[in-house]
Amino acid sequence: MHASSEAAAGDGRGVEFNGNWREYLPIAATNALLIICTLGIYRFWAAARQRRYLWSRTHVIDDCLEWTGTGKEMFFGFLIVIAVLAPFFLFFQFLFPALVARGMGVAAGGILLLFYLALIYLGGFARFRALRYRLSRSWWHGIRGGSDDPGWSYGGKYLGRYFLSFMTWFIVFPWAVTQLWNDRWDRMSFGQVEFRSDLDAEGLKWRWALVYLVPIGALFVAGIIGVGLLGLGGDQIAAGPAAGLGATLLLLLVVFYLAIPLMTLHWFAGFYRKAAEATKLGDLEFRFDATTLQWLGLFLGNVALAVVTLGFGLTYWGYRNWAFMVRHLHIYGTVDVGDLAQSRTRAPVEAEGWADAFDVGAI
Amino acid sequence: MITGKLYDGHSAYPHEVTAVFADSRLTLTQDGEWSEEVDVSTLKRIDSGPNGIRLGRMDVPGWRLVLSEDAARDIDHWLGRTERYGRWIDRIGLVPAAIVGGVITILVLGAGYVAPHWIAPHVPMSWERNVGSAIVGDFGDLKCRNAEGQRALETLVERIAPGATKGPDGIKVAALDVPVFNAAALPGGYIVVFKPAITESDTDALAGILAHEVAHVRRRHVTEALIRELGIGALIRLFAGDIGANAEQVVALSYTRGNESEADSDAIAMLRSAHISPKPTAELFAHLSKEQKEGKGFGAEFLQSHPLSMNRAEKFAAAFDPNSHYSPALTRDQSDALFNICWKRPGQR
Secondary structure (H helix, E strand, O other): OOOEEEOOOOOOOOEEEOOOHHHHHHHHHHHHHHHHHOOOOOHHHHHHHHHHHHHHOEEEOOEEOEEOOOHHHHHHHHHHHHHHHHHHHHHHHHHHHHHHHOOOHHHHHHHHHHHHHHHHHHHHHHHHHHHHHHHHOEEEOOEEEEOOOOOHHHHHHHHHHHHHHHHOOOOOHHHHHHHHHHHHHOOOEEOOEEEEEOOOOOOOHHHHHHHHHHHHHHHHHHHHHHHHHHHHOHHHHHHHHHHHHHHHHHHHHHHHHHHHHHHHHHHHHHHHHHHHHHEEEOOEEEEEOOOHHHHHHHHHHHHHHHHHOOOHHHHHHHHHHHHHHHHOEEEEOEEEOOOOEOOOOOOOOOOOHHHHHHOOOOO | OEEEEEEEOOEOOOEEEEEEEEOOEEEEEEOOOEEEEEEHHHEEEEEEEOOEEEEEEOOEEEEEEEEOHHHHHHHHHHOOOOOOOOHHHHHHOHHHHHHHHHHHHHHHHHHHHHHHHHHHHHOOHHHHHHHHHHHHOOOHHHEOOOHHHHHHHHHHHHHHOOOOOOOOOOOEEEEEOOOOOOEEEEOOOEEEEEHHHHHOOOHHHHHHHHHHHHHHHHOOHHHHHHHHHHHHHHHHHHHOOOHHHHOOOOOOOOOOHHHHHHHHHHHHHHHHHOOOOOHHHHHHHHHHHHHHHHOOOOOHHHHHHOOOOHHHHHHHHHOOOOOOOOOOOOOHHHHHHHHOOOOOOOOOO
């Protein structure tokens, strides 16, 4: 009973998305209608329907994926997490103003710091649990993925590394993020085959340096041009201060709203390409080829779609994002389907409750 | 006889099988070697589309039988319907579900908006006081503790609302040394005035502001806002997701437009019976409203919590009766003491 499925069949990419927007339209439209009519509660079922469609139109090697997560389990998962978190949040919500009102500013600050640390820890934990849940509900050839790690220690590592990044003006951020990627994927498996990831920040550091250098460079160049203009237009000095102030403000806006986000996007584009290549599942290897411009096209396209359709386009963001990921993904190598046995991991019950509560589900 | 592909749920190996449906049973055979019978009632339809029809078994996770699309016609009547929108909605149909859901949504939102107004008057003042003192405490170092100033502040409240500061449910008014132009009514009958509202406005205008806050307390608007915030606000935020992002928001109460206008009318009535001119209040509101248009910083916080328009200033201005005999809200000495309420003797903590 040994047979292998060779990736890189078909168009040579091993994975393809064959959905189309017309076929998805009834799902998008009814999801939007029901979400509005149910005060948003339907969004769990809507997410399940969306994924069932997207997974079923994603062909991996020789068969399509299947999503078995349900709206009900996501809804209950969310309720479980809220029941756990609500007392915690209420406590902080009342404790903080109570301390401020008593003039205990330092204690209030300390409490607030604790609160944020807890938020970051839980954010990391949530990200791990969401990945674990998604793998556990993703099936291929009747086999699913999962993880036996509950993610508590991952939350600690996440907090520690983000804290370190923060303390170093985010200079060590590439190191932190790549290590976290490894920590996450090394705990995941599909069937009884484990994911292995040996991502490092080599080659990503320069890209990260650009996040600092490009804005500084822009300010520097603008400064030189500004001084030059002042020198030339000495006789028009009267218009100087106001115009100079305006130009400075404009420049700062450009730097903060354009240069920094663009350079960060440029870094993440490089990160995902490298991360895919560093991750393996048995003999399967991955490649991801989306460039910064293509990512930018995706985001701008999403925004434009939402604007042009007066908001309805929002219902297509999930579709577009998934299609983008799949269309830029390549899978190489072979799977011995006779050897790929069913996963023995336990499937989490709280679904994506944590990720939902912390709004980190998108990544 | 239909051919298909079987995954047994144990390994990823695809078995080529022939499937025969008969007598509520599905018989799967592989090249005459091996066969298996499955009760049709345990089958569920997973998906049907361009990739064929995909069946699962309720008793074996991962068991999948993939048949070609043209087999669908022959086996359709053996299978239940595919779940589409979710079990409840499938049962009653999309349109009825949307209508029922829409009606319930409107009712819930309506109740959430109206209910606090009905419930608030029935909440025992002692409960609210407990919540209030838990949140507020004694304000610590923020509170201005000049005794004469405090007396003058209480006299001012008594002047506009006689008896308001007396008794177990009496209003407790405090001046806070916070460099923000604002005043607020807090849960539990607390009214706070920040220093600039005392030092930068006329005593008669301060009387108008205080009367407005006293009205919020007496009409239980604070309780109402608290219920609204904890009730419908929490519900909406819950299902709109993103609890974490909102969690750091401290309880910031906001009143409805109706509440604000009611508090204004009460304040005008209080000023009238105390024989205090509403004109300085009108002038203050007009001044703030003008600054709001010009986007100046002064009083920005006050405007945020008390959305102001020229209408409100005009309402106070219209209440001015030229034939009426008005007297100042406080004596000269009292006003001076109030002005200095946040002043500390050197060395005083």
